[in-house]
Amino acid sequence: MIPGGEWDEEKQALRYKYKCWHCSNKIGILGKNTSNLNKHRTRCVGRFSAWETKCPGFGFPWPKRRQIASLASQLYYESKQAIIDEVWSLPPETTISAAIDCWTTKDQSESYMATVIQWINPSTYMFHKKLLCFDTMGGSHSGVQLAWKFWESLSERGMLRRLYSITGDNAANNRTMMGCLERKFNGISLTWPKDERFHRCACHVLNLVAQDFLAQMGQLTDEDYFFFDDYLAVHHAPIEDSEDEESPTMSDLNDTIAKLQKNAGIRLPKRRVRPLNQRNLETQDNSGDLQLINGNEPNNPGTHHDTYEPEPLSSANKSIVRALRDLCSHIRGSPKQRQAFIQARDKTRDPKLLPINIPMTRWNYFLLQMKRAESLRLLIQLYTSTPEGSRYELSNEIWSAIEFMHPILSLIEQSCNVFQSKAPTKHLVLPYYHVILKRLSHYAQVSPPTWHNACVAASSKLKKYYNYEMQNNDTLTATLLNPKYRKEIFKLKAEKAKKDATLDRNSSPDYQSEPDKLDILHHLDQAPMESTLDFSHSEEDEVLIYLQNLHPVGKGEHILEYWKRQIITGNFPTLGKIAFRYLSIPASSASVERVFSHSGKLKSPVRASLGSRTIAHLTCLKEWLNDDKPF
Secondary structure: OOOOOOOOEEEEEEEEEEEOOOOOOEEEEEEOOOOOHHHHHHHOOHHHHHHHHOOOOOOOOOOOOOHHHHHHHHHHHHHHHHHHHHHOOOOOOOOOOEEEEEEEOOOOOOEEEEEEEEEEEOOEEEEEEEEEEEEEEEEEOOOHHHHHHHHHHHHOOHEEEEEEEEEEEEOHHHHHHHHHHHHHHOOOOOOHHHHEEEEHHHHHHHHHHHHHHHOOOOOOOOHHHHHEOOOOOOOOOOOOOOOOOOOOHHHHHHHHHHHHHHHHHOOOOOOEEEEEEEEEEOOOOOOOOOOOOOOOOOOOOOOOOOOOOOOOOOOHHHHHHHHHHHHHHOOOOOOHHHHHHHHHHHHOOOOOOOOOOOOOOHHHHHHHHHHHHHHHHHHHHHHHHHHHHHHOOOOOHHHHHHHHHHHHHHHHHHHHHHHHHOOOHHHHHHHHHHHHHHHHHHHHHOOHHHHHHHHHHHHHHHHHHHHHHHHHHHHHHHHHHHOOOHHHHHHHHHHHHHHHHHHHHHHHOOOOOOOOOOHHHHHOOOOOOOOOOOHHHHHHEEEEHHOOOOOOOOOOOOHHHHHHHHHEEEEEHHHHHHHHHHHHHHHOOOOHHHHHHHHHHHOOHHOOOOHHHHHHHHHHHHHOOOOOOOO
């Protein structure tokens, strides 16, 4: 503690003079301006002497304005080199897999490309996931530009020869990027087939499935795709299935938004219209024919968002999303309406909750809103029977549609939550796709025509990507190397799946026809890159013994624990190392989305003076210093 106070006040009319108790100097200020006092505190010799007397050893220099940024930059390069050294210390046959995505700040002044790498250390049997780089992007997000930036980042760190696969969203620029990388790898005499090494983010795929399902349910209109949101940054992610052409530029997006505003006859604040593109994932428990693992608890999306009071329409003229959203906005729109809803709540046994009013930018946000509405159904019906709430009444058709959509969207939500977990998940893609397809098929058979069409549309979309995964040897191998499934997932209509996948590949311009490689023995004979693994007859015997299920997985045993046990006991010493390569492939790019969420807090109007380089360094440091322990 500093002895005594620091100032002795002397008042002279409108001018104040303060006497420093440490050095007896008098400092004058005018009005309430205290900048002179602060300047003196940073230079007062007597003040520092008092600290030295009471706190022996006190003598650190007063930090300069750029000192923290300089220390952060120094710590960034030290942490960066530590990750490089950690990867270089891995055995030669150990490969890394990457998840990539791009992000643009809310004011569209800067854009970044993030790369998260994963690997399993065969020496410690631990699963590692780390942010490799968060680099600024100049110019457009074209596939060529992405390939150049990604190649530069890995080449700088000496990790090109360790790269095995890349996971990204469904945007066409990623397809272009993979083609450029394939040619670059061929230029350094490395085999890197783009169709095998590129994996579509499972969460993005399920998002497309959910959007097709909602669209066919007749509940999505043009207005439902936009929300007036002032807090979330613009994120480059496709809102449609764009396999044939690259994503639109931000100028095209702004033109579309301006046209929508003009046609709708609405006036919006500048930079507050945000496209439906980012989608978080929560959890809901549902059972399937195959055992599904539980996901993480849902993140609270918060309710501090701008709201609006919509023009009243009858429920018959609204989409389901619009009708439910308008009701929630009306109830949460003013204290008077909230109080009326609470008074109606006292007459029922419903939970003491209010409807959720959150931005309708994600399908799973609508699911949260729908769950809350179902739990308050009696209360909502009672409230909408009053004069002030009658214009927001939800018809029986809307309630029936909500009951029908709930289990389907909950299953998709649970699957997304599993794919974004921090454990290896690539081996779960095909089993989860299979369960969702089977559930959609069941609901399509027992549904009215409109709901039947929605299930068929969602099933068709998912079937397309299911066939892509069936044609990808890495996905097949990862699924086979899951001891809980092995060949079980392929016993159900395996021949039909192979036939459909072959027909789909032949009709797609992105694929070249090639011989069938569904046999795991054939695939394991082709070691990626310059692997030092030698596949001999003994390794083939390991595969045959493994597929015969002679060494079953223990109850509750994690897949990494299983392969660790098999390697230590000598049952599958080589196959276990192969399993680590395929199980480290990311099933989704959710880890990159988390980085974007953290960086969005750094790039805000409060910190507008931070440069792009400083933001990149601080984002990486936050991820590295708060990095979770290996799994």
